Amino acid sequence: MPLTEYGVLVGRVRDRRREGGKNSPHYQIHVDAAGTQFRVAVNVLSALAPSELLYTADEDFTHPVLPALATLTDGFTPLTSTPGGLALDFIRGNLFDRTTLRTMPADQPGPDNDLADKLDHYIQHAVGDPAARLYAFGQRWGPETAPDKIFGFAPGNGIHDIHMNQGNTGRFTADDGVWQDGALILSFPDRWIAVFLAFQSQAWHTDDTTGHTLPGIPPADPDGHPAPGEPDRQVRIIAALVNPTGPAPEAETVTLLNTTASPIDLTGWTLLDRAQHQAPLPTLTLPAGDTVRLPIPTPLALGNQGGALTLLNAAGLKVDGVAYTTAPEGRTLTF
Incomplete structure (x- = not known):
C-alpha cells in the first residue's frame, strides 16, 4: 500500500x-x-x-x-x-x-x-x-x-x-x-x-494509480537515464505562449520539437496541465528534426503565475514535461 x-x-x-x-x-x-x-x-x-x-x-x-x-x-x-x-x-x-x-x-x-x-x-x-x-x-x-x-x-x-x-x-x-x-x-x-x-532499481514509467512499474519498459541505464526503447525526450516541449496579449479567451500555444532522426506520428498523443487535465493533440506527423506550434487544447489551464505541461505518447507514457513560475504577458517562455 x-x-x-x-x-x-x-x-x-x-x-x-x-x-x-x-x-x-x-x-x-x-x-x-x-x-x-x-x-x-x-x-x-x-x-x-x-x-x-x-x-x-x-x-x-x-x-x-x-x-x-x-x-x-x-x-x-x-x-x-x-x-x-x-x-x-x-x-x-x-x-x-x-x-x-x-x-x-x-x-x-x-x-x-x-x-x-x-x-x-x-x-x-x-x-x-x-x-x-x-x-x-x-x-x-x-x-x-x-x-x-x-x-x-x-x-x-x-x-x-x-x-x-x-x-x-x-x-x-x-x-x-x-x-x-x-x-x-x-x-x-x-x-x-x-x-x-x-x-537505481526504481522505474521511471509507472502506473498512474498504483505507482507500480509498467510492464514492457526497458530498464534505465546505471545513472537512471532513458534506455533505448524508452520514449523520454523523443519530442521536447521547447516553448509555450502562456499569457498572450489581450483579453480572455487567450490563444495559448505550445511548441514541440522532434529530436529524432525519423518522423513521429502524434496521433493519440496528449498534453496534461499541472492539475493533470488531459487533452489530445491534433492528428499530424512531425518530421524528423522539425518543430510545430500548436494551440493549447481545452480543458487545459496554464496559470499565469505558474503551471506545468506534460507530453504523453499514444501509449500514455511520459515523453517530456516542463514547469514554470511566471508568464509575462505576450512573452513566449522557452524551456
Missing part, C-alpha cells in the same frame, strides 16, 4: 550526523520545528543492488509548488497524494530533468566525492543561517516513547522515505504510490535549493 503518513516537515536545521557502514546507512538531520524536535533520516545506500543512489541537486530551484510551500509554518503538514497541491511526484510533477541524475557512493575518503559530502554542503550552510528552512518530504514516524537514537531528544520523532517512492521492486513494491515522493528543499534568503534522490 502507499505511504500512510506522507507529508512535509518544515523547520530549522540544528545538526547533522553522517553514518558509515554498509547496514542501511543514513544521513541524519536534526530539525527544530517550532520547539518540536525531529530527525530526518535520508537513505544514502540502497538495501537492494545496485546499492548506490541516484542524486541530483538544483541550486536555483524554481517550481510552481514554491509559493504555497513558503506559506507553511514550522512543523509537520500531512499532504494528500493528489496533483496540483504540495505533494511531489518525480514523474508527473516535472520537478527536474532525470538526465541530470548521477550515481553517488554513500561515503568514501576524500572531499566532495560521495552523497554524504553533497548533503553536508547544503545542510551545514543551513545550520549556519538562522533564516534558512528545511522542507523535508517523506513519511512521518512518532512521537515515540523512547528518546531519539541519534540525537537523544525526547520523545523520538522523525520523517524518512526522503526519496522516490514509486516504481519499486521486490518487497518495496508495497510502498509504491503516486504523488508521494520524498525530497529535501531548502529555502535561503536569496534562493531555493532542491535535492532529489532515487534508487
Whole structure:
C-alpha cells in the first residue's frame, strides 16, 4: 500500500550526523520545528543492488509548488497524494530533468566525492543561517516513547522515505504510490535549493494509480537515464505562449520539437496541465528534426503565475514535461 503518513516537515536545521557502514546507512538531520524536535533520516545506500543512489541537486530551484510551500509554518503538514497541491511526484510533477541524475557512493575518503559530502554542503550552510528552512518530504514516524537514537531528544520523532517512492521492486513494491515522493528543499534568503534522490532499481514509467512499474519498459541505464526503447525526450516541449496579449479567451500555444532522426506520428498523443487535465493533440506527423506550434487544447489551464505541461505518447507514457513560475504577458517562455 502507499505511504500512510506522507507529508512535509518544515523547520530549522540544528545538526547533522553522517553514518558509515554498509547496514542501511543514513544521513541524519536534526530539525527544530517550532520547539518540536525531529530527525530526518535520508537513505544514502540502497538495501537492494545496485546499492548506490541516484542524486541530483538544483541550486536555483524554481517550481510552481514554491509559493504555497513558503506559506507553511514550522512543523509537520500531512499532504494528500493528489496533483496540483504540495505533494511531489518525480514523474508527473516535472520537478527536474532525470538526465541530470548521477550515481553517488554513500561515503568514501576524500572531499566532495560521495552523497554524504553533497548533503553536508547544503545542510551545514543551513545550520549556519538562522533564516534558512528545511522542507523535508517523506513519511512521518512518532512521537515515540523512547528518546531519539541519534540525537537523544525526547520523545523520538522523525520523517524518512526522503526519496522516490514509486516504481519499486521486490518487497518495496508495497510502498509504491503516486504523488508521494520524498525530497529535501531548502529555502535561503536569496534562493531555493532542491535535492532529489532515487534508487537505481526504481522505474521511471509507472502506473498512474498504483505507482507500480509498467510492464514492457526497458530498464534505465546505471545513472537512471532513458534506455533505448524508452520514449523520454523523443519530442521536447521547447516553448509555450502562456499569457498572450489581450483579453480572455487567450490563444495559448505550445511548441514541440522532434529530436529524432525519423518522423513521429502524434496521433493519440496528449498534453496534461499541472492539475493533470488531459487533452489530445491534433492528428499530424512531425518530421524528423522539425518543430510545430500548436494551440493549447481545452480543458487545459496554464496559470499565469505558474503551471506545468506534460507530453504523453499514444501509449500514455511520459515523453517530456516542463514547469514554470511566471508568464509575462505576450512573452513566449522557452524551456
